[in-house]
Structure formats: structure tokens, C-alpha cells
Amino acid sequence: xxxxxxxxxxxxxxxxxxxxxxxxxxxxxxxxxxxxxxxxxxxxxxxxxxxxxxxxxxxxxxxxxxxxxxxxxxxxxxxxxxxxxxxxxxxxxxxxxxxxxxxxxx
Amino acid sequence: xxxxxxxxxxxxxxxxxxxxxxxxxxxxxxxxxxxxxxxxxxxxxxxxxxxxxxxxxxxxxxxxxxxxxxxxxxxxxxxxxxxxxxxxxxxxxxxxxxxxxxxxxxxxxxxxxxxxxxxxxxxxxxxxxxxxxxxxxxxxxxxxxxxxxxxxxxxxxx
Numbered sequence: 001x002x003x004x005x006x007x008x009x010x011x012x013x014x015x016x017x018x019x020x021x022x023x024x025x026x027x028x029x030x031x032x033x034x035x036x037x038x039x040x041x042x043x044x045x046x047x048x049x050x051x052x053x054x055x056x057x058x059x060x061x062x063x064x065x066x067x068x069x070x071x072x073x074x075x076x077x078x079x080x081x082x083x084x085x086x087x088x089x090x091x092x093x094x095x096x097x098x099x100x101x102x103x104x105x106x
Numbered sequence: 107x108x109x110x111x112x113x114x115x116x117x118x119x120x121x122x123x124x125x126x127x128x129x130x131x132x133x134x135x136x137x138x139x140x141x142x143x144x145x146x147x148x149x150x151x152x153x154x155x156x157x158x159x160x161x162x163x164x165x166x167x168x169x170x171x172x173x174x175x176x177x178x179x180x181x182x183x184x185x186x187x188x189x190x191x192x193x194x195x196x197x198x199x200x201x202x203x204x205x206x207x208x209x210x211x212x213x214x215x216x217x218x219x220x221x222x223x224x225x226x227x228x229x230x231x232x233x234x235x236x237x238x239x240x241x242x243x244x245x246x247x248x249x250x251x252x253x254x255x256x257x258x259x260x261x262x263x264x
Contacts (some may be wrong), residue, residue, distance in 0.1 A: 005186040008190070011186075014221060016130055016216075017216035017217055018187050018216070028257070030225065030257075031216050032202060036118055052212070052214070054214060056212055056213040056214040056215065057210070057212025057214060058211075058212050058214040059209065059210070059211060059215055059220065060209070060210045060212065061207055061208065061209050061210070061222075062208040062209075062210075063207050064203060064205050064206055064207050065203060065225075066196075066198060066201055066203055066205065066206035066224055066225050067206065067207050067223065067224055068173060068175075068205065068220060068222075068223035068224060068225055069173040069219060069226065071222065071223070072219070072222055072223055073219060073220060073222050074219075074221040074222075075215065075219065075220040076215065076216040076219055077215065077216055078215065078216035079216075080214075090147050091110075092119075101115075
């Protein structure tokens with residue numbers, strides 16, 4: 001399972017815009033690089049990323065090879081109730097990586 | 107005395123022009139041109155008319171490496187229940203694949219803003235387009251100078 005790093009603040013006030021940052025370790029091979037033998041390395045990317053919270057979607061991305069290795073996203077969530085913030089990455093083979101962080105809303 | 111054979115009559119200018127043309131040929135393997143970015147845009151948004159504005163695209167004016175170019179897109183929208191940004195799609199007009207990524211904002215998003223890192227194959231324009239909940243499409247464009255492109259010779263270092 002690839003490494004993920006997520007930053008969700010521990011606490012937030014209700015109604016606040018909370019900055020979320022998420023990164024996953026992944027080469028995002030774009031299909032144009034060559035290996036040491038000169039043969040092309042096939043495309044290997046993450047195709048979908050999504051973040052959900054409190055029963056709704058916050059932010060989701062359709063990724064293409066035009067994004068950098070170790071794709072990083074930061075975005076803003078509207079804090080409403082305490083609960084888990086779920087993250088989900090799907091790669092082109094269908095492998096799913098998930099992560100969860102708890103957000104405390106006061 | 108040394109005799110120089112000038113029969114080929116290679117001028118310095120001619121040789122340099124030849125080298126330049128050769129380098130240019132080598133450097134353009136699979137560049138997408140404006141036709142392919144236009145194709146990618148019409149595949150994504152159809153032929154809906156687009157207006158300039160509402161989007162702030164934050165990119166470095168000069169990127170040393172095209173492998174990770176930080177990008178921040180902010181769309182001017184209240185993100186209320188009725189007036190929202192549905193999605194933002196980013197294109198780069200000289201990348202081999204002009205479509206960079208498509209971002210969707212769900213009901214729990216507080217602002218229509220995100221940051222990410224993208225690849226650029228060379229100096230080119232980055233175009234961001236936002237589709238709002240009322241169906242209108244807005245666009246913004248920024249030029250980025252790239253010293254070493256993501257598809258160029260230093261690729262094995264990264």
C-alpha cells in the first residue's frame with residue numbers, strides 16, 4: 001500500500017473553511033520516460049482521488065499523467081460536524097488506497 | 107603552410123542554422139499543438155461559449171523544472187447552495203497530452219480553491235476552465251517559462 005500523508009487540523013469551529021492537504025507516494029509514470037535499456041516505461045498512474053466528509057463529497061479529481069509524481073492536493077472543507085474525513089485514491093489497476101482523519105468541530 | 111579545403115564552403119551561419127534545425131527536430135517528438143488542446147477542450151466542455159475572468163491562476167512565472175510546477179486555482183464564487191463551481195479543468199497547450207486534470211467540488215467544499223503540482227513539457231500557456239452551477243464556463247490563461255521540461259533529457263534523474 002503506498003504511503004499517504006494527510007494534514008487535517010485537529011479542531012475547527014463550525015462553519016470554518018478548513019484547509020486539507022493530502023499527498024500519496026506514487027511515481028505517476030507518464031509513458032514518455034525510457035528505462036536504462038531505452039524501452040518506454042508504460043503509463044502507471046492514479047486515476048481518481050476523492051475526499052468525503054459528513055456524508056458528502058468535498059473534492060474529487062480525475063488525474064491524468066500531466067500531474068507530478070507523488071500527486072498532492074490542497075483544498076478547503078466546510079466544517080459542520082465532528083467526524084471522520086475520508087480519503088480515497090484509485091489507481092489504474094483498480095487498487096484502492098484509503099485514509100481517514102478525525103476532525104473535531106467545536 | 108596548411109591548406110584548408112573550402113570546397114564545401116560551409117559558412118559559420120549555415121552550420122549553426124543546420125545544428126539549430128537538427129536540435130529543433132530532435133526536441134519535438136510528440137508535441138501537442140493548439141489543435142489538440144482545442145480538441146481536448148471541446149471533448150471536455152463541448153461547444154459551450156466561454157468567457158474570460160472569475161479565475162485566478164497562480165503559477166510561477168519561471169519554473170526551473172517542468173516536473174513539478176506548483177499551481178493554485180481560485181475561482182471567484184460564493185460556493186452557496188445555488189451558486190457553486192462544479193468543476194475546474196486544467197490544460198497545458200504544448201504538453202503531449204494537453205489535459206492535466208479535472209477537479210470536482212462537492213457540496214462540502216468551502217471555497218472553490220485548490221493547489222496541486224503539474225508537469226510541463228516546456229514553455230507554454232496553462233489554461234484553467236471552470237464550469238459553474240448555472241452552466242457558464244469561465245477561463246484564464248497564464249504563460250509559464252520552463253527551463254527544463256518534464257519530457258526532456260534530464261528525465262532519468264527524477
